[in-house]
Amino acid sequence: MTFNCRSLLSIEELSRDDIELVLETAWRMKEVGQREVKKVPTLRGRTVVNLFFEPSTRTRTSFEIAAKRLSADLVNFSASGSSLSKRESILDTAKTLDAMDPDLVVVRHQVAGVPKRIADVLAAPVINAGDGAHEHPTQALLDLMTVREEKGEIAGLTVAIIGDIAHSRVARSNIHAFSKLGASVRVVGPATLVPPDIERLGGAAAGAVKVFHSLREGIEGADVLMALRIQRERFAGALLPSVREYAATFGLDRARLRFAQDDAIVMHPGPVNRGVELAHELTDHRPSVILDQVRNGVALRMAVLYLLSGRSSLPAPPEAQSE
Amino acid sequence: MATRDTELPALPATAPVVAAPRVAASLTADVARGLNPGAAAAQVLLDDAAIRRALLRIAHEIIERSADPTRLYLVGIPNGGVPLARQIAHNLREVAAVSVVVGVLDTTLYRDDRLSSAVRPRLRRTEMPSAVDDRQVILVDDVASTGRTIRAAMDALMDFGRPRAVQVAALVDRGHRELPIRVDYVGKNIPTARDDLVKLQSDADAPESAMQVVLLRGAGEAR
Structure with a gap:
C-alpha cells in the first residue's frame, strides 16, 4: 500500500486506501510520542516550511511539534512582519520560497484553492492546513483517527456535524472523510448556515449525507457529535440573530446529549466558544474527546509529513518543471 | 513450495535482477500466503525442524554467555524477528526456567x-x-546481512x-x-548472492504453526 498523492490538498482527492495508510501510520507515530525520547531521526536534514497567511496557533504549533519529532528543521513564515504584508503576490512568495529548496511546505490561506495554486509552482509537496471554506484535510484525518480509537470501526457509525456548515472547511473535509469510510453523515444547523447542495458532497456514497435543521432530530441516535466553532462575525450579518439564540437552539449540553446514543462522543475542532456551541461541562469532560483530538493531531501530522517526504516517483506538476 | 532441486549458494554477484524491490516484496507476500507458489524459484533453506533446532541451540548459547539471565531482554525486529524472539523466550523458559521480557522494535524510522x-x-x-536500562538486550532478526537494520535497531x-x-x-x-557489526548468535551461515532475497515465512497469527526460511533468487535489492 502506498500513498498516491504528491501533496495533501483535500480529502476529496484521497482514496480509501490512502486514508487507511495515513491512519495506520499515525497510529505508529503515536507510539513515538509516548516514549521518553519523543524524537526519531527520520527527517533529519529536511526542511519544512509553515507558510501561514491566516493567523493560527493550534494547527501551526501541531505541525511544528510533528516536524520536530521527526528531526526536520522547521521554518515559520507567517503573514505579519513579512513581505506578505508588502503585497507581494502569492505566487511570487511561493517562487521565492521554492528557490530556497524546502522539502515540504504547509500552507494555510483564507482563500479556497490557494494551496493548490502554490503546489502547482513548487517542487516540494504541499500540505493544505486549511484554505478558506474549502478543506482542512489534516483536521478530518485526526478526527477519523480519534473516532476509530473510541469506536473501533468507522463504517456504520452515524456522525452529526453541527453548526456553521456553510463557512466550515472542517465540515467539508469531515463529510468527505467519514462518508469515504462508510459512516452516515448528518449536517445539522440553521438553514442560513447550511448550503443547499451539501447532500451531494458524499460523492460515491451518494445519499450518505442528510440535512437537519432541528438539533434534536439531527443528533437522534448519533454515535459522534461534532460541534463546529461559530465565528462571532456571523452574528453581525443576517445569518444568525444572536449568540443566545444560537446557543438555545443548536448549543450542545448534557440534557440534549440524551437524544444521541448512550455512548456518543463529543468532538470540536477548537477553539471552543464555551457556552455557545458547547456547554462548559461538555467542553472539559467525557464524553468530550477534544483533547484527544489535539493529541492525535500531532501523530497524524507526523504521519502525513513522513508519507509525503519520500522522493516521490510521481512527476512534479508540469508548471513546476517548466519553471 | 519449491523443492530443493538446485545447488544452494553462491550465484555470481552479477546475477540478473529479475524484479524491482516492490515487485519482489509482493511476490514473497504471495508466496508467504501460499498464493502463487510457483511464481518465484522459492527454495527452502531451513525447514521448521531445522529452525526450531537452531533456536534451541541459540537459547543454550545465550544462557552460557549471560551472567544474570534474569536481566535478559529479547527484542524482535519485525516482521521476521518477532516470532523468533518469542520462540527463544519459550526455549529459555524450558532450558533455564527463566522468564524473559520480549519486546518488538520497528527500525523503519x-x-x-x-x-x-x-x-x-x-x-x-x-x-x-519495560525499560531497557541495565538489561542485557538481545536484538533478534530473521536474516542478518548488510548490518544496516541492526545499526538502526541499536539507534x-x-x-x-x-x-x-x-x-x-x-x-x-x-x-x-557493510558496517562493522557482528552477530553474536547465528542459527546458520548461508552464503548467498547480493540480489537474492532470503526471508522467514511464518504465520504471525499462529505462533505454533510451521516456519521456514526461503530463498528467492534475484528477487532482492541489487545494490
Whole structure:
C-alpha cells in the first residue's frame, strides 16, 4: 500500500486506501510520542516550511511539534512582519520560497484553492492546513483517527456535524472523510448556515449525507457529535440573530446529549466558544474527546509529513518543471 | 513450495535482477500466503525442524554467555524477528526456567537507506513493555546481512534507555556486511548472492504453526 498523492490538498482527492495508510501510520507515530525520547531521526536534514497567511496557533504549533519529532528543521513564515504584508503576490512568495529548496511546505490561506495554486509552482509537496471554506484535510484525518480509537470501526457509525456548515472547511473535509469510510453523515444547523447542495458532497456514497435543521432530530441516535466553532462575525450579518439564540437552539449540553446514543462522543475542532456551541461541562469532560483530538493531531501530522517526504516517483506538476 | 532441486549458494554477484524491490516484496507476500507458489524459484533453506533446532541451540548459547539471565531482554525486529524472539523466550523458559521480557522494535524510522527511496515504507509496530536500562538486550532478526537494520535497531534501542549490553541473534547470516557489526548468535551461515532475497515465512497469527526460511533468487535489492 502506498500513498498516491504528491501533496495533501483535500480529502476529496484521497482514496480509501490512502486514508487507511495515513491512519495506520499515525497510529505508529503515536507510539513515538509516548516514549521518553519523543524524537526519531527520520527527517533529519529536511526542511519544512509553515507558510501561514491566516493567523493560527493550534494547527501551526501541531505541525511544528510533528516536524520536530521527526528531526526536520522547521521554518515559520507567517503573514505579519513579512513581505506578505508588502503585497507581494502569492505566487511570487511561493517562487521565492521554492528557490530556497524546502522539502515540504504547509500552507494555510483564507482563500479556497490557494494551496493548490502554490503546489502547482513548487517542487516540494504541499500540505493544505486549511484554505478558506474549502478543506482542512489534516483536521478530518485526526478526527477519523480519534473516532476509530473510541469506536473501533468507522463504517456504520452515524456522525452529526453541527453548526456553521456553510463557512466550515472542517465540515467539508469531515463529510468527505467519514462518508469515504462508510459512516452516515448528518449536517445539522440553521438553514442560513447550511448550503443547499451539501447532500451531494458524499460523492460515491451518494445519499450518505442528510440535512437537519432541528438539533434534536439531527443528533437522534448519533454515535459522534461534532460541534463546529461559530465565528462571532456571523452574528453581525443576517445569518444568525444572536449568540443566545444560537446557543438555545443548536448549543450542545448534557440534557440534549440524551437524544444521541448512550455512548456518543463529543468532538470540536477548537477553539471552543464555551457556552455557545458547547456547554462548559461538555467542553472539559467525557464524553468530550477534544483533547484527544489535539493529541492525535500531532501523530497524524507526523504521519502525513513522513508519507509525503519520500522522493516521490510521481512527476512534479508540469508548471513546476517548466519553471 | 519449491523443492530443493538446485545447488544452494553462491550465484555470481552479477546475477540478473529479475524484479524491482516492490515487485519482489509482493511476490514473497504471495508466496508467504501460499498464493502463487510457483511464481518465484522459492527454495527452502531451513525447514521448521531445522529452525526450531537452531533456536534451541541459540537459547543454550545465550544462557552460557549471560551472567544474570534474569536481566535478559529479547527484542524482535519485525516482521521476521518477532516470532523468533518469542520462540527463544519459550526455549529459555524450558532450558533455564527463566522468564524473559520480549519486546518488538520497528527500525523503519531509523534507517539510513530509505531516505532516498521513492515510496515511504509502511511502519510496523513497536512495543517495548519495560525499560531497557541495565538489561542485557538481545536484538533478534530473521536474516542478518548488510548490518544496516541492526545499526538502526541499536539507534532505536538507545532512545528507550541505556542497556548494560546489546547483542544480536539472527537465524540466518548471509554475509555481505557493510558496517562493522557482528552477530553474536547465528542459527546458520548461508552464503548467498547480493540480489537474492532470503526471508522467514511464518504465520504471525499462529505462533505454533510451521516456519521456514526461503530463498528467492534475484528477487532482492541489487545494490
